Amino acid sequence: MSQIHVTTKINGDTTEYLCDPEETLLDVLRDRLALTGAKEGCGTGDCGACSVTVDGRLVCSCLTLGAEADGCEIDTIEGMADGEKLHPLQQKFLEHAALQCGICTPGILVAAKSLLEKNPSPTEEEARYWLAGNLCRCTGYDKIIRAVMDAAEEMRRAS
């Protein structure tokens, strides 16, 4: 079993790695690159905790092979804040107490950012459906949705 050499850009930085052919992008991020912000909640694409974007497209990194990322640009939760400045979504999640345990939070933030890039003015219903693939067991989603809507409003005002 020979390993595959992959060259990617992760959070803007060119990154090379070797991975086994059957290894998922999630395993590569977590076990090879020490980017443990993406979580494995299910490994089957049902919980969204491993959400990242590949070439700007929101995906589950558990349903993507590490080998497929060759030549792609990957963005993860670790790249969401701009230096010491939190992304408005991150700030609003803190202000609204939109996390309890925090395990789903990285995936939800990545997914919500992707939503607002595509649709800066989502309705509550659009936000709920967009995030339906991100399971949260603690909050009942109420404060998460409020934080996303509030962040959207702030980002619209700022732009």
Add this chain to the structure above:
Amino acid sequence: MVRIWGSLTSATDGQADVEIEATTLKELLDGLSEKYPAIRPQLQRGVSVSIDGKIYNDSWFQPIKPDSEVVLLRRIVGG
């Protein structure tokens, strides 16, 4: 006076309220065990005790006043 739960009354000749001389939780549990040996397995499995509406699990020397309401409960668990 200690109130015990229903299924323990088989160990107390059918009495739901039993009289034990005790000024602390430990004296109460020791007294129960001595007076009603058949209740011992349940005490060993663990109990909680309500004293005047507050629940105690372990504190031997929790005082019991003469007019306190004391109720033996199944050991309370949580999640």
Add this chain to the structure above:
Amino acid sequence: MIYEVPETVDSAVALLSGATGSARILAGGTDLLVQMKSGVVEPDLVVDIKRIDGMKSIAQEDGGWRIGAAVSGAEMGEHQALCAAWPGVVEAMELIGSTQVQGRATLAGNLCNASPAADSVPAMVAAGAVVRVAGPDGVRDIPVEEIPVKPGKTSLGKGEFVTSVFLPARPVNSGDAYLRFIPRTEMDIAVVGCGVSLTLDEAGTCTAARVGLGAVAATVLVVEDAAAALIGSKADDTALDKMAAAVSAACKPIDDKRGTVAFRTHVAGVLAKRAAKIALARAQG
């Protein structure tokens, strides 16, 4: 396992034909990786077709639409002309999984996974989709309903793979729709799915119809009695009730963790009626 990324259809066919062990196509991977994770499949060869020319394109052809085998649901949903032409097929595709899954899952993959509950398949059946298959003997076009033969099994031979799905030119005054039933609002596999496509004449009489049903038999069903109930009618309540009855009669479901025989049979009729009403409204413009 060996992972290959061919750049032409021919080299993909060569790889698949030459494989000594089990071989799998990787497009979106949203079924394949789940099966690999659970150990249901342990492929010796995985052929990633995303770098083959045309696999990621949506192109107009003879008034219809050719959708490459690696086009994701999200890409279909963003293609306005395709959405306008075949809203039922697109909405069926977009129901599959989460936003994240939409970023990867494909029409061709949903078809070749050969699940009787695949959402896009009843819609494609209703649309009369034709699938292009490449293989050692060249290229052939076959009706979509001939691909799945039983749960988890397709009619594709060794070395063959689906390169595109073709949705035919849409006659005027036509509309299609797909509805499925799931216990939640998202993230479930269809307990019943129903796709309806119909065409009206100037007077509003239905001149053509196709009804596809999912999750009520070992493969997706084409329900001709249901279509017949619509054709020649104005798709009024009487015709719709007749169609719903035909749909329920066609069901050969099983009891399982997702639903009962009685439930699936009843709800298939309910959904067919609701889907037909949407298709009708679309046909009426």
Add this chain to the structure above:
Amino acid sequence: MPLDDQTPGQKPGEARQFKVVGTRPLRPDGIDKVTGRARFGADMSAPGMLIGRVLRSPHAHARIRSIDASKAEALEGVKAVVTRADFGAGDDDVADILDNCMAGEKALYDGHAVAAVAATSAAIARKALKLIDVDYETLPHVVDVDAAMKPDAPVLHEGLSDETVPDGVSQNVVHRVEFGHGDVEAGFAKADKVLERSFKTAATHQGYIEPHACLATMGTDGIADLWVCTQGHYMVRNTCAAILGIDQGKLRVTASEIGGGFGGKTTVFLEPVALALSRKANRPVKMTMTREEVLRATGPTSSTSIDVKIGMNKDGKITAASADLRYQGGAYQGSPADMGSMTAFAPYDLENVKTVGWDVVTNRPKAAAYRAPGAPMAAFAVESVVDELAKGFGLDPLDVRLKNAAREGTKSSYGPTFPAIGLEATLQAAKDHPHWKAPLGPNQGRGVACGFWFNFGGDTCVSLNITPDGTVTLSEGNPDIGGSRASMSMMAAEELGIPYDQVRTVIADTGALGQNEVTDGSRVTFAVGLATIKAARNAKKVLCERAAMVWGIDPEAVEWADGCARPAGDNAGKFPPMSLKEIAAIASNTGGPVAGHFEVNAEGAGVSFATHMVDTEVDPETGAVKVVRYTVFQDAGKAVHPAYVEGQFQGGAVQGIGWALNEEYIYGEDGRLQNPGFLDYRIPVASDLPMIDTVILEIPNPGHPYGVRGVGETSIVPPLAAIANSVSEAAGVRMTDLPMSPPKVLAAIQNG
């Protein structure tokens, strides 16, 4: 120990004015958690680390004749294989836990661990599992609680029934318990109507998003370290030490951030196995569960079968009530049938009441605690019957509950007389809320239900240290599962009179503090909060002494107010106040570092009540249920950080919605779990739900200096019943079987 509960200078009954408590500051661990750098169970590595994997039984019930691991051991990269033979007899106290972590003579459920390997990679470990030959003799199995009670049912354990179990039932019945008072038969005879109904609830899983994970390092000398996601690392230490036969003091356990628990992480599964593998391989071993393993082998709660009988008069007064509650707790004793029996009628003031609970074993994973264990199912059954009776008499369901509501002085159904409680306040708030009067649309129904939970305290240690620059570090021993670091920092800041951001709370490992009870029983804000306040008071006493030394006056003449030591009154002398910073700066000159600590078994937690109100809409053609509007009314005693209190209310309600509508363990004829994944174990997703409105009531708990009651568990008690009452109204037919999945609702509608 007896606690002096009053805040100094505060008269009983007088509301205290808070400066920090009751505000909504940002949580101190927040930035870690929104940037992805917070470290959860699976996020830790160690040099030379191996990966451990567990082999699990595919059979629901089987005798293990033999296990041959020689081929696995011979595989390159495999460094250790363990089976039950690698564990000693262990203490009796942990016998069931050990057997659940690693099967002994029998595999008792689908997913039961039978062996484990540690290898240099996950792929090799997985391959090695396939090389282990287990010779099983399959046995008949039983997974349903009523079936398991029958005399001819397959028996899991011979001779397990205790002295409370009557003759004529299966040995699978472990224990019978009875509560109540009065004469129920006489009470039923006086009723205008007696209604008897039977109910079923499916087993549900806690459904935390983070699978169990740990990293173990153990040497042959018994010195060991464990990193683990758990609700209680002290419990993990004590349990693992007992199982492995090592001293508790030699095992240091560090709690990772925890990705949800809800009761499911109050015991051990992988941890003793990882330690045993590490001991054998003499290398660090990391283990994580897959989601399938989580669902097959951890959690869940009991499935239940419950009969309820209630007599009511036309005016809504309940004359008598009884319930028979049968709970299966999986393969080992300990289902929460007793908790169900105690809580079932707790919201009511009843003259005649009787409950009987049955603890039954079946071939399912051992039930773990789940948020108010045992109570939601009992409340579902009781509140459904109360609702049906009330509506049958044409009475307002809230009025009927108010008429029968337990209040201060009520002798509860489980024995004790209630002190001041908040049930009536929640009912009255519900009645006064606009939700109660809002119009309903077609196919919609509105349901209400009440719920009760005990809450408790337990062993707790807090150490509060003042740094040389006058800021504060607070060490506590309970994993922060939902914002408790923030609450502790707030209470310490409140007590010391300093800003919130001057206190940092950390979760200490087991080497740093004494014993701490698990994060369960809604105890943390109550018990750890109490210990934090007391530790701060101890620190203040030292701070006052230091100021007294500087001023040359008697320490008794110094008081602490607004963050400063001050002379207590004019007689003490005139000195400018000394701030915490000033005293901290001269700590070395006045005797050394300043700290306060407090260790206590925090007994005397206050009970808590909630009332939930929910509107649902039922699709009469498909049986689909949509939750349209939801409002929670709950007594929090005192909400320290209201945003996180609301979060507990909302989270409990939504877990209840899942339980009521779609979540269930589905077993096949073969006794195997058919839905071990989030695809078919259907927890609510964002698009399923409306906003969850909350009303926080504050009836202070006299057992806590600030009046805090636990809030985490009560919120899951009413929703099952509230939703059932709502759906029953919307569908026009009484629903008695959970979950109310669409096929069941449609069948009920069609069968009338």
